[in-house]
Amino acid sequence: MPNFNRTAAAATAAALALTVLTALPAAAASKGPTWTACQGKTDPRQQCATVTVPLDYDDPDGEQITLVISRIPAANPGLRHGVLLTIPGGPGGTGLDIPTSAAKRLPQSVLDRYDLVGFDPRGVGRSTPVSCGLDTADLAMVKLRPWPAADGSIDGNVATARRLAETCARNGGPVLRSISTPNEARDIDRIRQALGERRLSAWGTSYGTYAGAVYATMFPRQTDRIVLDSNDDPDPSKVERGWLANYGPGAEDRFPDFARWAAAPGNPDRVADTPEEVRPLFLDLAARLDRAPLPWPGANPAELNGNVLRETMLESLYADAKFPDLARLMLAGLGRRPLPAAAPLPEPVAQAVQNTVAVSVGTLCNDVTWPADPAAYAKDVAAERAARPLTAGMPVNVMPCAFWPFAPAEPPVRVTDRGPANILLAQNLRDPATPYRGALKLREALSDRARMVTVDSGGHDVYVANGNPCGDAVVTDFLVTGRRPADDTYCPAG
Template sequence: MSIPQRTLTAAAAAVLAATVLGTLTAAPASAADQRHGRHDGLAWTDCPSKPGPPHDPAQRCAALAVPLDYQDPDGEQLTLTVSRIATAKPGLRQGVLLIIPGGPGEDGLDRPSRAVQQLPQEVKDRFDLVGFDPRGVGASTPVSCGLDHDDLAPVRLRPWPAPDGSIDGNLALAHRFADACARNGGPVLRSISTANEARDIDRVRRALGERRISAWGTSYGSYAGAVYATMFARNTDRIVLDSNDDPDPSKVGRNWLAAYGQGVEDRFPDFARWAAAPGNPDRVADTPEEVRPLFLDLAARLDRAPLPWPGADPAELNGNVLRGAMLQSLYADARFPDLARLMLAGLGRRPLPAPDVMPPQAEPVAQNHIAASAATLCNDVSWPADPAAYAKDVAADRAARPLTAGMPVNVMPCAFWPFAPAEPPVRVTDRGPANVLLAQNLRDVATPYTGARRLAAAFGERARMVTVDSGGHDVYRANGNACGDAVVTDFLVTGRRPAEDVSCPAG
C-alpha cells in the first residue's frame, strides 16, 4: 500500500489485532467511578481484551454514540469507544487529559494504560487519563477497504519508486487502492476527517461532563489536537502537542509524506555517528562520514541484485526493503541496531536476521489501520492527479535526497480518491486562549523541526515551544531529556507556560 504509516510494523499490528474484535462487557462501576460521584453519561465497563501487555486494571471503557454526519446530528450514529483511568487522588484532580493517538489511523484505547506507566506522579494525580479509538478504528466502528493481501506487504507501506525511478507500479497500486476503498469503504470511510475527529473529541468532552478538556497529542495527534484547539478553542484547558505536523491547509497530508525527505536528512547523521562508534558491536564503518555513502552504495547494489530472504515478504532484501528499514530505525536510537545488522547482512558480514512477518490474525487490524489512515489523508484535502507531475517530482527528489529515493513526493491513492473532501481543511490560527505548548525534537524523522516551526507560527502567541536537542520521534517522557520533560510537566501541573520558547540541551 502507499500510506505513510509512521509506526505500524507487523509486530505492532499483532499487538493491535483483537482491538477490532473486542467487545465491551457491562460491569459495575469501579470504586474510582463511585468516589468521583460524577454523572458523565457514560456507562463504564470492562475494556476489550487484546494480545500483548494487558491494560491497567484501573482502565475502564465506555461506548459513545456520535453522528456519522455532523450536518445531520440526529441521523445515523456510529460508536466511539472511550477509555479512562481515573486519578487516585480526586482531591487534587484538575480535570481530564485526553490522549490523542497518531497515525493517522492508530488506535488509542489503551493509551491511558501506557501513559500511567510513563507520566510523572504529579500529572497522574491531577488528571483522569482518557483515551479513545478514533472513528473507523479498532473498537470504535471500524472500516476496511478490503485490499489484496499482497498489497499489505511492508515494503508497500510507503510509495517507494522502482529501482530505475519508475512510478508505474506506484500508480497501479494507487488506482487499486482507491478502487477498493470506493467498493468497500462505505459511509464511515467517507466520514473520516481531522475536522470530524475534532468534533468527536468535543463529544467525548461533553459526555465526560467537562467544561474544558486538556489534551496530549503526538505525531498526527498533534495536528488533530491543533485542529481541536482551533475549532473548539474555548473548550480547551492545557494543550500539549508533541512531535508536530506542518499544518499548511493547502497540503496537510501531502506535507506529512513529504516531511520524510527533510526528516531523514536531519536524522541520518545521528545514526552515522552511532554506527561508526568504536566499541559498537554493530559498527558498520570506521568514521561517520563513511556511513552515508556505504548505505547508498548498498541500497543501489541491492536494487540491482537483491538477496534471497526466505520467509520475508517480499522474500528478498532489496534496496527498498533496506530503505524502509532505515526509515523505521530512525524513529528511535534503540532501533539503530536493526538497521546496522541489516546493512551488515547486506554487506555479507552477518547472516540475514529472522524476518518480521505479519501473523494471519493481524491482517484485519492492518486492513483497518490502512483504510483509516488513507481516509484521513485523502478526505482532508484534494491531491494532484497528474501522473506526469508525480514522475517529474520523483526524479528531482531522487537527485536531491537520494536517501529517500523519491518516496516522499510520490503518488498516493489520494490522487485517484473517489470522494471529494466534504469541507476545506481547518486553518490553525492565533485566535483563542494562550494555552498551547509544543514539544519538538530537533532531528525528528517523521515530523521535522521545520514543520513544528510552521505550526508555532500559525498559533502565534497562543503557543510556546520547547525544543530538545535530540533525535527520533516523540518527546515528552520518551527520550529521557530531563529539561524538556520538566517544562511539559510544569505546564500540565500548574497551567503556566514558559514566558518564552525554551531550548533544551541534549541529555
C-alpha cells in the same frame, strides 16, 4: 504525518469560522458513559466505555457510530484538575490503551491531577472499524509508502495507488468516507461532553498534534491545557501531502545520529569505522540491492531489495532503540550476517494493518484534494531523488489520494491564533517524521496561543520519551500548573 507502520509494526473551511455543533440531548449529556473493565492486558485501573457520535455531522440525528474510550482515574481525587485526553498518531493509530502505557511513564504529579483518557478514533480498532480488504502483497510497507522503482520510474506506484484507491472506495463504506480530521475534532468534543467536562486538556502526538490543533481551532473555548508533541506542518493547501514530503528533510536531519551510533567503537552492530563512511555505505548497498536483491523467505516481499532497506532505514530513525534493526539488515546485505528470520503476519496483526491502512487512506484523501497528474509526480520524484538520495523520491511520490473518487466534504481547517493562550508544543530538533521545520510552521500559525520547547534530540516523540529532563520538566510544569514558559525554550541534549 501519514504513517501506516505504527500499528503495522506490532505494527485535516479554509479560514474556518468557529464551528457550532448541535449539543447532545440533555439526558444523554448528563448520564455519562458506563464504565466497565477493558479487554486485553491493560492496567487494572483502566476502564472502558462507549460514546455514540453521528456518522454525518450534517445529520446529527441520523445514523450513529460508536467510539470506544478508556480512562485511568486521577490518582489523587483531592488534586484532580480534569481530563487529559491522549490523541493518538497515525492517522490510523489506536489510542485505547495509551492510558495504560502513559501511566508507566508520566510523573506522579500529572497522574495525581488528571483522568488519563484514551480513545480509538472513528474507524479505528474497536470504534466501528473499517477495512479496505487489501491483498496481502499490498500490505507491505514498500507498497504502502510509494518507493519508486530502482530506475526512478513511478509506473508501479501509479498502478498501486490506483488499485488501493479503488479497493478502499469499494470496500470501506460510509464510515471510511466520513473519516477526516475535522470529524475527529468533532468526535473529540463529543467525548468531552460525554465525560461531563466543561473544558478539555489534551496531549496529542504526531498526527495527534494536527488533530489537536484543529480541535483547538474549532473549539477554542472548550480547551484547557493542550500539549502537542512532535508537530505536523498545518499548511491547509497540502496537509498530509506536505507531511509525506517532510520525510525527505526529516531523514536527512536524523541520519547523522544513526551514522555516529553505527560507527561507535564497541558497538556489536558496528557497520563502519567512522561516521563519515556510513552514509555512502548505505547508499551503495541500497543501489546494489536494487540491482541484485537477496532472497528472503517469509518476508513481504520475499526479498531484501533496495527499497526494503530504505524503508527499514526510515522506520529505524524513529528511535535510537531501533538503530540495530537497520544496522543488522545492512550487515546482512553486506554478507556479514545472515538475514533475520521472517514469517507472515499473524492474522490479528494483519487485520490491524488492514484497519490502519484504511483509516490512513480515509484521512489523507478526505482531508484535502491531491494532484491527479502522474507526470507531475514523476517530475517531482526525479528532482527529489537528486536532492535527497536517502529517501529516493518516495516522499513526493503518488499516493492513493490522486485517484480518490470522493471530493473532500469540506475544506481543510486553517489553524490560527484565535483562542486562549494555552498551547505548548514539544519538538525534537532531528525528528525524521515531523521535522523541526514543519513544527515551526505550526508554531507560526498558532502565534501567541502557543509556546514551544525544543529539545536537542533525535527521533520521534518528546515528552517522557527521550529522557531529556529539561524538556520533560517544562511540559510537566505546564500540565500541573498551567504555566507556559514566558518565551520559547531550548533544552540541550542529555
